[in-house]
Amino acid sequence: MLNERLLYLMDRYVQQQQTEGEMAELRLMLGDEQYEDQVKMLIDQYSAQGLPTYKMREGTSTEILETILGTAAPATQGVVRSIRPFRYIWWAAAVVVLCGAGIYIWQRPARVEVAATAGRQPGTPGSNKAILTLADGAEVALDDKGNQQIQQGTTAIHQQNGLLQYHESGDAASVSYNTLYVPRGGQFQLVLPDGSKVWLNAASRLKYPTAFSGDSRVVELQGEAYFEVAQRAGQPFSVKVNNREIVEVLGTSFNIMSYSDENKSVTTLVTGIVKVISGGSQQKLRPGQQALVNRHNGTMTVLPADIDRALAWKTGFFELDNTDLPTLMRQLSRWYDVEIIDQSEGNTAEAFGGRISRTLNLRDVLHVLEQYGVHSRIESNKVIILAQ
Amino acid sequence: MPDQPDNEKILLQRISEGAQDAFKDVYARYHEKIYALAFHLTRYEVVAEEIVQDVFLKVWMQKETLPEICDFESWLFILARNHIYTWLKTSARRQVHETLADGHVSVEPLEVDAAIHRKELENLLNEAIRQLSPQQQQVYILSREEQLTREAIAGRLGLSSETVKVHMSRAMRSIRAYIMSRRPLTLILFFLLKILVLFFLAM
Numbered sequence: 001m002l003n004e005r006l007l008y009l010m011d012r013y014v015q016q017q018q019t020e021g022e023m024a025e026l027r028l029m030l031g032d033e034q035y036e037d038q039v040k041m042l043i044d045q046y047s048a049q050g051l052p053t054y055k056m057r058e059g060t061s062t063e064i065l066e067t068i069l070g071t072a073a074p075a076t077q078g079v080v081r082s083i084r085p086f087r088y089i090w091w092a093a094a095v096v097v098l099c100g101a102g103i104y105i106w107q108r109p110a111r112v113e114v115a116a117t118a119g120r121q122p123g124t125p126g127s128n129k130a131i132l133t134l135a136d137g138a139e140v141a142l143d144d145k146g147n148q149q150i151q152q153g154t155t156a157i158h159q160q161n162g163l164l165q166y167h168e169s170g171d172a173a174s175v176s177y178n179t180l181y182v183p184r185g186g187q188f189q190l191v192l193p194d195g196s197k198v199w200l201n202a203a204s205r206l207k208y209p210t211a212f213s214g215d216s217r218v219v220e221l222q223g224e225a226y227f228e229v230a231q232r233a234g235q236p237f238s239v240k241v242n243n244r245e246i247v248e249v250l251g252t253s254f255n256i257m258s259y260s261d262e263n264k265s266v267t268t269l270v271t272g273i274v275k276v277i278s279g280g281s282q283q284k285l286r287p288g289q290q291a292l293v294n295r296h297n298g299t300m301t302v303l304p305a306d307i308d309r310a311l312a313w314k315t316g317f318f319e320l321d322n323t324d325l326p327t328l329m330r331q332l333s334r335w336y337d338v339e340i341i342d343q344s345e346g347n348t349a350e351a352f353g354g355r356i357s358r359t360l361n362l363r364d365v366l367h368v369l370e371q372y373g374v375h376s377r378i379e380s381n382k383v384i385i386l387a388q
Numbered sequence: 389m390p391d392q393p394d395n396e397k398i399l400l401q402r403i404s405e406g407a408q409d410a411f412k413d414v415y416a417r418y419h420e421k422i423y424a425l426a427f428h429l430t431r432y433e434v435v436a437e438e439i440v441q442d443v444f445l446k447v448w449m450q451k452e453t454l455p456e457i458c459d460f461e462s463w464l465f466i467l468a469r470n471h472i473y474t475w476l477k478t479s480a481r482r483q484v485h486e487t488l489a490d491g492h493v494s495v496e497p498l499e500v501d502a503a504i505h506r507k508e509l510e511n512l513l514n515e516a517i518r519q520l521s522p523q524q525q526q527v528y529i530l531s532r533e534e535q536l537t538r539e540a541i542a543g544r545l546g547l548s549s550e551t552v553k554v555h556m557s558r559a560m561r562s563i564r565a566y567i568m569s570r571r572p573l574t575l576i577l578f579f580l581l582k583i584l585v586l587f588f589l590a591m
Contacts, residue, residue, distance in 0.1 A: 014428055030480035039476065043469045047425050054427045056420065056437065063561060064441045065415055068448050069408055071565040304511050321519065353522075 003029075003038055010042050123362035123378060126202050126335045128162030130188035135176030135210070142188065152176075155193070155210040165191040168211060179207045182223070185337035187313075192219070195230040196237065201313050202334040203259065224257040226314045229272075241265055245293050248275040254285075255310045261330055264292045268310035276300065312355060318365070320352035325374060328352070329385070336362045342385045344374075400454040403447075411451070415444055418461070422468045429472050430479075438564065439475065443468045445565050516566035524559035527552055 009026040012018040018026065029035050128144040134152055142159055150157040153176065156167045164180065182188050182200045190198045194212050204223025217237040229237045229249045237249040241258045245265060252272020258265030267276050269285040276283050276291040279298040283291055290305035312319035318331055329340040335358060352372050356365050366376050366383065375386040402410035419440050426436035446467060447454070457463045517525060523545075530541045538556070542549040 014431075016431065027480035027483055030476045033477070036473065036477075040469055040473050043425070043429060043472055044465075046428055047465055047469065051424045051428050054424045054436075056423050056440075057433060060437055061419060063558065064419075064437060064444070065412060067441060067558075067561040067565045068445045069411070070562070071445065071448075071569050304515070306515060 003035065005029075006035060006038055007042065010039075014046065123336055123338065123381075125359055125361065126185040126187060126337070128188055129186040130164070130180050130182045130200070132157075132164065133179040133181065135178060152178075152210065162187070163189045163191065166193040166210060168193040175209050175211050175213055177207055177209055179205060181205045183337075184334050192217075194232060194235075194237075197228040199226040199314050201225065201257075202337075221256055221258065223259055224255070224313065226253070226255045226311060228253045241267075241293075242295065244278060244298050246277040248277065250274070255314070257310070258295075259330070259334075260295075262295070262327075264294055266310065267291045267293075268305045268307060270307055270311070313358070316358050317355040318358060319355050320372075321354065323352060325352075325385070329383070332362065332365065332383070336365075337381070338362065338378075339382045340385065341382055344385045344387050396460060397455070400457070400460060403451045404454045406451070411448060414447070418464060419444065422464070425465075425468060426472055430475055435475060439468065439471045441561060441565060442471055442568055445568055449569055512567050513563065516563040519566060520559050520562055524555050524562070527555040528559045528563075531556060 006026075006029055009018065009022055009029065012022055013026055030039060128142075130142045132140040132142055132150075134140065134150075140150060142164060144161050146159050146161065148159050150159070157178075158165045158167065180188065180190055180200065182202060182204045184203045186202050188200050190200065190206065192198065192208055192212075193210060194217060196217075198206060198219075200206060201224035204221070204225055206225060207220040209218075212232075212235065215235060217232070217235055218240065219238075220240040222242065227239070227249070229252055231250070239247040239249070239256060241247060241256060242260075242265060245258075247254070247256060247267050250273050252274055253270040254272070254274055255268045255270070256265065257268075267274065267285065268290040269287050271287050274285050276285060276293070278293045278300045281300055283300055283302050285291055285302065288305055288307065289302055290310065292301045292303065293299070306319075306322065308315075309319040309321065309323070313331070318328060318335075320328065325344075326342070329342065332338065333340045352369075356368050360368075362383070363378065366374075366378070369376065377384045377386060396414075399410045399414055403414065422443055423436050423440050426439040427433065430436055430439070443464070447464070454460070517528060520528060526545060527541055530536045530544060531538075536544065538549055538552050541547075542552045545552070547555075
């Protein structure tokens with residue numbers, strides 16, 4: 001039952017005919033949650049009965065739209081900005097792969113030599129590729145063009161372009177372990193038997209069972225991956241990281257960066273809850289936080305995270321904001337599969353800003369860095385950073 | 389348009405896959421209506437614009453779930469209505485609070501929340517400021533920290549007062565979107581209202 005007084009006061013207010021006293025009375029009602037349902041009902045009524053035409057200020061409509069679309073990727077300027085439209089390509093491609101109709105080609109797993117980077121021009125960006133090691137040690141090379149179904153015991157594995165998907169067999173007795181290795185210059189997406197999704201970055205390896213049985217789901221990671229874990233009551237998911245650290249998960253999405261050439265491994269939580277355990281200490285993360293674990297002594301620090309930065313690789317970018325040159329160079333080294341030789345002696349003055357698309361050739365990336373005073377030279381598959 | 393619901397399903401599916409052009413179509417279809425409703429009830433252009441931004445930001449942030457919504461238009465308007473209600477409630481309480489003498493009003497739960505999260509929000513604000521363009525940053529800092537007027541900022545930076553206004557308004561939008569995309573509405577509304585007031589002052 002609508003409060004007549006509220007109705008009257010709201011009408012006066014929207015018609016801008018309210019007296020000072022009526023406004024004060026209305027405020028008391030609006031501020032009182034007892035009237036919440038009624039106020040909401042009134043708003044719905046105004047919405048349904050048609051409103052006068054109010055035009056937005058000129059330009060504002062576009063500005064808001066741009067702000068929203070720019071929020072996942074903080075605004076940048078200059079050269080870097082012009083590259084930004086590429087940022088969703090890989091992600092969009094991954095989704096299309098997920099939803100697209102399948103072409104099934106049966107193929108017996110063949111033993112392959114690890115030659116994923118052969119025949120590649122130096123400096124071309126990385127692409128979807130990986131090597132799957134089956135339980136019996138057989139290796140299957142996966143690239144962007146492959147569409148195949150692999151039968152392993154009772155487990156069906158389906159590859160479609162850059163995505164590898166496991167289908168739960170329901171036969172938990174025959175659990176075995178597979179490993180997906182993504183070489184330098186590669187990336188790959190994986191759907192585990194429980195429906196959890198994993199995006200693997202270059203130079204990374206994930207070991208996982210072909211079926212999740214028992215009271216926990218455990219996978220092992222080296223390198224970097226973004227996880228979207230499917231919720232399963234009573235069967236928590238955990239990620240073992242460099243033998244020392246464990247990330248326990250309860251239905252959630254997060255990124256783990258744990259390369260052996262980085263000083264710290266970093267777990268960044270996007271949604272849900274995770275618990276990071278390192279040595280004797282453990283910390284719960286809230287969304288928007290990250291745990292940094294020192295690779296050498298296992299000490300842990302929890303800090304507010306820059307999520308865009310942590311996930312830039314997955315969105316298809318190198319993030320320059322707050323990134324130092326050596327860190328960026330290690331990222332370039334993994335993605336373009338090049339060796340970096342730094343002769344600058346730390347003599348590169350300017351701070352970076354913005355982000356660079358991972359779809360660019362290395363030469364173009366280095367060209368962008370020139371603008372920040374980073375001078376370099378490419379020699380076969382080496383990048384030499386020059387002194388000023 | 390009889391085919392609109394089907395067409396909309398396709399658009400929502402495409403948005404969930406990250407298609408910006410599909411998002412633009414849906415935005416074009418609804419934003420003026422939401423603006424009109426928000427303005428009708430708040431009577432402030434700036435507030436109505438913020439509500440439009442918040443609502444569509446939320447749509448974009450949770451794009452993956454859009455295909456699961458059966459009646460998108462109703463869902464969108466409920467979202468808008470809830471934002472409008474939250475603004476009405478918060479702004480009413482704030483003004484009631486200000487008109488009463490100190491100590492007469494008990495501290496609202498919302499404000500306790502805001503106090504607890506103050507530190508966290510400050511960090512978030514600093515992050516949000518860091519992602520602005522250098523010029524927006526400069527304008528924001530001069531206005532916020534040095535409390536300069538728009539004209540004074542224009543003089544200091546050698547820009548026209550109109551340009552400063554544009555920078556300021558972009559900066560505020562960008563900061564708000566950055567924070568909103570990382571924290572739920574209720575905790576931060578108070579904080580944001582403060583920013584909004586500074587925004588009015590700078591204009």
